[in-house]
C-alpha cells in the first residue's frame with residue numbers, strides 16, 4: 110500500500126513537472142529533459158525508491174542551473190560540430206608586443222592610440238592574453254600521467270586520486286585509525302585543495318602514496334613520502350562507507366582570546382591552524398570534531414578554512430592554565446580522549462586588584478565583589494548582524510575606570526544634540542534641597558520605596574553615600590529607548606552584567622586610559638579636577654592616577670569580552686571624535702551582536 114502511495118505521489122509530481130515543461134513557463138526547457146520526464150512518467154518501475162530521491166530528482170530536473178548547463182553543453186557541441194569554435198591565433202602576446210612597439214613610435218598619437226597603449230600595458234589585460242595563448246596552444250598544466258591500469262580485480266573498490274603538488278597545502282590531515290591501525294583521512298579542510306577536488310573524504314583509507322604501500326606506516330612516514338615527492342602525487346584510497354556532510358555551517362562567533370597555532374603544542378597540524386586575535390569575527394564552517402573546529406576569518410577571501418581550538422578544548426586549556434597558575438594539581442589536558450564534563454570552579458586570584466576609590470561622591474554598588482565574574486570562561490560568543498532599526502536606537506554605554514573621563518565624554522556627546530541624546534535621571538532617597546525639582550536632577554523617593562525596588566532588581570546600578578541611596582532604574586533606560594531617543598549611560602562597570610541583555614542591546618564603549626605618564630601629562634596640562642575628591646576642588650594625585658590604571662586593568666581583565674569598541678582617552682578631542690564615529694556607526698551600520706539578540 111505504502112509503495113502504491115509513493116508511486117502515485119511520484120507520478121503526480123512528475124506529471125506536474127512535465128505539464129509545466131510542456132505548457133511553458135518563461136524558461137525554455139530542453140526537449141531532451143522533457144522527453145526524460147515523460148518517459149519516467151510513463152514508466153513507474155523506474156521511479157526513485159524513496160521520497161527523498163524523488164524530491165531530489167524533482168528539484169534537479171526543474172532547476173534552472175541544470176537547464177543552463179544543458180544549454181551550454183548543446184552550444185559547445187553545436188559550435189564544435191560546425192567547426193567555428195577555435196582560436197584565431199595562439200600568439201596574441203606577440204601581437205600585443207608588436208602593437209606596443211608600433212604605438213610607442215607614433216609621434217603625435219591620437220587619444221584612442223594613447224588609450225590602447227595604456228590598456229595594453231595593464232597586467233590584467235596581459236594576463237588575459239597570456240591565458241588565451243595557453244588555452245589556444247593547449248598548453249595545459251599539469252600534465253597528468255595515465256592512471257595506472259594495474260588495479261587488482263580482487264581488491265576492494267579503490268579510487269586513484271592524482272593531485273599536483275603546489276605551494277598550496279593539500280588541506281587534509283591523516284591519522285592512524287585506532288581500531289584498524291590503518292592510515293585514514295582524518296580531516297578535510299573546507300575550501301582547501303582536497304575539498305575542492307571533491308575526491309578525498311574524511312574516513313577514506315590511504316592504501317598507497319605514489320605507489321608506496323603505506324600499510325603499517327605511521328602518519329609521519331606518510332608525510333615524509335609526501336614531502337619528498339615532486340610534481341604529481343598519486344593516492345590509492347579505499348573510499349569511506351558513508352560520505353560525511355561537508356556542508357558549511359553558517360555560525361559566526363566573536364573570539365574572546367588571541368590564538369597562534371605556531372605556539373599551540375596541541376594542534377594536530379600547525380600549518381592547518383588559523384591565527385586570530387581577540388575580537389575577530391570567525392565563520393565556523395565545521396564543528397564536526399569535538400576539539401578542532403574549522404573556521405575562516407569573516408570577510409577573508411581565502412577559501413581554505415583553518416583549524417582553531419573548539420570551545421570545549423579552549424575552556425579546558427584555560428582551566429588547566431589557571432590550575433597551574435594557582436599551583437593546583439592541573440587537570441590533564443588530553444585532547445584525544447572524550448571530554449569530561451566541564452565545571453567552572455576556578456576563581457582567579459588576580460594580581461592586579463585595584464583598591465577602590467577612597468572618597469567617592471557616589472559609591473555605586475558598594476560590594477565591589479566581582480572576583481567571581483571571571484568564573485565564566487570567555488572563549489567564543491556566537492554572533493549575528495544586527496541591522497539598525499529606524500526610530501529604535503541602541504543605548505550607548507561608556508565604561509571605564511573612575512576618573513577616566515566618561516562624564517566629560519557623555520556631556521560633550523549630549524551637547525551635540527540634547528534633543529536626540531538623553532541620559533536617565535537617577536533616583537535618590539535623599540531629601541529634596543531648596544531649588545531642586547523632582548524629576549530634574551533626581552527623582553526623590555523614600556528609602557523604603559527604593560529598597561523595595563532594589564530588592565526587585567529594578568535598578569541597573571545603585572549605591573549608598575552619606576546614608577542616602579542613589580540609583581538608576583532599568584525602566585528609565587527603557588523609557589528613553591522607546592521614546593525614540595539615544596540613551597547615553599556611564600554606569601559602574603558591574604552594571605554591564607545587567608545591562609547587556611537582548612532587550613536593551615547596548616553598544617558598549619570602553620574608555621581606556623593612556624600609559625601612566627601620558628595620563629598625568631594630559632590631565633595636569635588642563636588642570637583636570639579629581640573625581641576622587643568630594644568637592645572636585647583639586648587635581649588628581651599620583652596615587653589616583655595609578656589607581657585609574659590599576660582599575661582599568663581589572664575592568665579589562667573582567668569584562669573586555671563585553672566591549673564593542675575601545676577608545677583611548679589621551680587627547681580629549683581625538684577621543685571625542687572617535688566616540689562620535691562609533692555612535693554614528695551604531696545608527697547606520699549592521700553590527701555584530703550576540704546571536705540571541707537577533708533571534
Ligand SMILES: Nc1ncnc2c1ncn2[C@@H]1O[C@H](COP(=O)(O)OP(=O)(O)OP(=O)(O)O)[C@@H](O)[C@H]1O
Nearest residue numbers: 511512513514515516517631637638640679680681
Ligand atoms: N583626555 C582628557 N584630557 C584631559 N582631561 C580630561 C580628559 N578626559 C577627562 N578629563 C578631565 O578629567 C576629569 C575627570 O573626568 P570625568 O569626570 O569625566 O571622569 P569620570 O570617568 O566620569 O569619573 P567618575 O566616574 O569618577 O565620575 C574632568 O575634569 C575631565 O574634564
